[in-house]
Amino acid sequence: MGHSLESLVIRHTHRLPFPAGLAGADGDGGVAARQFDAALMSVGCKLSADLLERLSGLSDGVVVDIAVRTLRTVREMTGDHVQHNVYFIDFPANVPDTFAFWMQCIVEALTEDTSRARTVSQLRSGVVDLLTLPSYGNYRHTYAEMLAAHDELIAAAGDRMTVLHLGGPLDDEVTALYLALAGSSTPLGADDLADLRVLAGHCVHGPQPEAIPIRENRALINQARLGVGADLLVDTVTDVLRLACALSEGDVTLQEPTRFRALSRPVRRALLAALDGLVATAPAKLADVQAHREPFKRLGERLHPHEYPRWPHAAAVFAVARGERQARSFDSRVEELLGMHDITGAVELLRSAPGKLFRALDRLLRMALTEEERGAVVAAAEQVAPRVSGRVVLSVREHLHNRPEETGERRVFVNRLGRAWVAPDDRPPVLPEGRKRLISALDAEISRRLPAPGRLLIDPDVLDVALPLSGKAAASGLGVLPRGSVSPVDGELLRFFVYWKQAERTTDYDLSALMLDADYSTLSWLSYTALTEVEGEHSGDITEAPAGASEFINLRMGAVRGTFIVPQVNVFSGEGFEDVEESFFGFMLRDAAQQGRPFEPRTVRLKSELRGPGRVALPLAFWRGSDGRWRAKWLHLHLKGSPKANRVEGNQVSVATLLRGIVERDYLTVRYLVDLMADGATTVTPWDGRSLPEGPVTYIGLERPEGLHPDSRILTPENLRDLIPA
Structure with a gap:
């Protein structure tokens, strides 16, 4: 459990909890610490100067143990914890013309006894199903063979470098993270809610937030409190319903129906007592039942209120749900x-x-x-x-x-x-x-x-980040920003990637990229049906992923025609984004001379979990401004799509219409709040990436600089929700 909590802290705060009071830990761990730092840099991270110094004072063995755990977490953050193979071993070099490649697959099928008759029959009919060709859709080389075909990545100044900072003792870091998530003034995303569930169970006996404004958070905290016999934090009957959903590992947001599990007698008593106390004190609260009548009826079937006549007000809740009693809302x-x-x-x-x-x-x-x-x-x-x-x-x-x-x-x-x-x-x-x-x-x-910020230190690149009014407007992951955010994109090569691993059924995801003009009309696309274009190359179609599979698209930014690039992930067949064992999308930026493998973690700018409804995912788009510079516009959208055979060709109009709606909408950004805060600030200084002011500041930026005064208030995308006033 300690290691998983440490991982949560690193992912959410980019702080490494520093072990305190380790027996025999003192020593000369400088060599191991520097090796740890070098290993981190290979995946796009590094140790802060303070953290490197503190680790150097530990024994080699302790540093190695910390390094192993931390590297595992960091690799998961960047997507480097899995093997990213490609269909065309030399990708992005030597990707064939699409039609020539398909003809090659047909010729190979005709030379194999097991597939010859079927292929001949299809040729006579005039239509050949690519999925029936033995050499189509499956890796034709091992991961090791693919690695051997690529030169080593040449380091570049533009490579991402995420700094891990020195944290306090694990218990202190976990408590601080729990209080931040539990007391959030904006709703959390699904992954953050799952993390809060873990933290609430660990911190149930410790400090609690002064207020828990988000009801979903309260449900998970109540689940932990119920487990230790503490008083429940409920002030509406819907709070009790959400708690019941949490106990059944259902949807505490009440957006999706929950299948309630059988509940133990002590739990049933606790829920009924809570309902009875609420309604006895304020009978008008019965009106809240109307909004969720069906879930309350199903919950009543599990709680058996008729067995507990001492709580008649709880029974009234379910009478309203069944329509036997009126309670006007x-x-x-x-x-x-x-x-x-x-x-x-x-x-x-x-x-x-x-x-x-x-x-x-x-x-x-x-x-x-x-x-x-x-x-x-x-x-x-x-x-x-x-x-x-x-x-x-x-x-x-x-x-x-x-x-x-x-x-x-x-x-x-x-x-x-x-x-x-x-x-x-x-x-x-x-x-x-x-x-x-x-x-x-x-x-x-x-x-x-807004609180008086004192001295404001602002990273200009954060000003166009949309305010995180809801964590549900963004997926979880590395470098993810809220829907509507705009961030600069600098690099000669832009490379998208998708990874998925099927759970039970054969599953085929297809990565595509649509290029649009300024009027949102289609210019071209890259996909398994268009492996090469002026702009770049597709790595090849993989049609099943029992051990995991990856697809890539490589784009030369200077060659891109038009104004917009819209990557998308289509579910062609099999399990959706909610059903696969794992799936994520991301992009890398490189200089043209860097070479390297198809996937290089230090060049990853974004790694975003693919979770959501629909069969087409639109994580973000890239937009060339009037100044010629490219910027990312964050979408976090899903289209319903078709049950199968979704392709970029079939959703061009829908994608263009949605893109126009997001691009042309003015989102409230960090700039808006900074402008309001400036009136009460002592000074407002743009962060130039070099010189830091002395004394504490309120820093707002995409990355936390090293060397800030310890009393500074630091706001980065990991905790930007704290900028939203209560």
């Missing part, structure tokens, strides 16, 4: 007033639920017909704003800024799981006077909540 009262077009009445009712009022602002402003009604809506929003969570205020601010004043445009929808679709935007306009007044009020409210 808050939302139904609002809908009744809106149905009568009583905007003023609805606004007055919504004042008691500030978050609901903010989420309904667009609708209320659309429905308001008179200046008096519009004024009432805006005035109510201004009044309740201090009681609305920071992420909701920021989300509404972003929404209002992007709200079109004319109808007829197309609207991009993205749900919490990253599933995207497009529909016409036929909403009536919101008058600009109300929008501008609200935007000014929200800016003032956010500014009021």
Whole structure:
């Protein structure tokens, strides 16, 4: 368990917990520490000066043990923990023309007794199935043979170098990470929730966050508290439902149905007692059952409330779920007033639920017909704003800024799981006077909540990173930024990679790259159906992955036509992204003279887990600006696709439409908050990568510099959510 906790700390914070009080650990470990540092640099990481010095004071054996564990974690972070082979052994050199390659596979099939008759029959019909050709889709050489065919990578100044910093004792680091995740003011992604579950169990007896604003986090913490008999942190009946989902390893976000497991008698008693206490104290909380009637009915079948007559208020919860008892919900009262077009009445009712009022602002402003009604809506929003969570205020601010004043445009929808679709935007306009007044009020409210930053030190490359208003807007991984973020891309060669390992069924993923013009029209693509183009090469189609498989696309940035490059991963057949044993996507940047293997971890800029609904993944796009420089635009989208045979040729229009919606939307970025913070800052200094100010600063950047004052507040993508005011 200690090693897995250490791995969590390294992944989330890039800090290596430093062992304290090791018996016999003192020694001269300088040689081992330098070897450790060299091994880390081969995968794109290095030890900070402080960490290298502290490790050098340990014994060789202790340093080696730490190195083995840390290298395992770092290799997983970059995707170097698996073997990345390629179909064409010399890739990106000597990739054949697509048609010539297919003809070669047919000729080889005709020379084999087992496949000759089938291939001849297909040729007579005029259609040949590539998947039936013995030499198609499977590696024709070993991983070792592939490595031997490539020269060693030449180090370059532009190679990624992630610094591992000196951490404190493991228990202190774990506690700090737990408090940061548990007390997050924005929802966490699925992988972070899984990590929080582990941390909550370990830290249940230790310090707890002052507040747990995100209900999903509370469910996992309650699961840990239930296990040790501690009081549950619940204030709605839905909190109990989420806890039941956690106990069944279901979806605590309540977006997907959970199959409740049989629960032990002590657990059933605890859940029923919690429900009974909530409803006894505030009977109006029964109204919350309406929003999740079906899950509550299924939960009732597991809890058997009829066996516990001493908790009649808990039984009332399930009576409402079954429709045997009425409990009018808050939302139904609002809908009744809106149905009568009583905007003023609805606004007055919504004042008691500030978050609901903010989420309904667009609708209320659309429905308001008179200046008096519009004024009432805006005035109510201004009044309740201090009681609305920071992420909701920021989300509404972003929404209002992007709200079109004319109808007829197309609207991009993205749900919490990253599933995207497009529909016409036929909403009536919101008058600009109300929008501008609200935007000014929200800016003032956010500014009021931001802490005085003291001296601000800003990495300019972080300014266009989108605010992480939800961890569900991004996959987990190395170098991942929230949806809508823009980051610079500098390099001569851009290389995408995808890796997958099937769990039970034969599974074929296809990596493709679509090149689009400035008007989002298709210019060309690289895929298994187009192995070579002016822009670059595809590494070859792999059609099954029982031991894991990789595909690559190599692009020469100077040769790319058009304005956009959109990599995508298509599920051609088999298991989806949620079902495979493992899958991830990433990209590397290289200089043309570096050579090296198809996969070189020190050149990896992004390694992102592939998890989500749909059969087509769109992790990010690359966009050439008017200055000629390339930038990455982060998408984190999934298309539904078809059950099988998804190909880049079939989703060009959908991809182009979604890309336009993301590219042309103005996301709230770090720049927005920095501009607000600047008014209260002592100084604002751009970080030039060299000189550091003396004394503590508030540093915001993509990477933490070495040598910052220990009392500095440091905000990087790993903890950027802390920038969101509560």
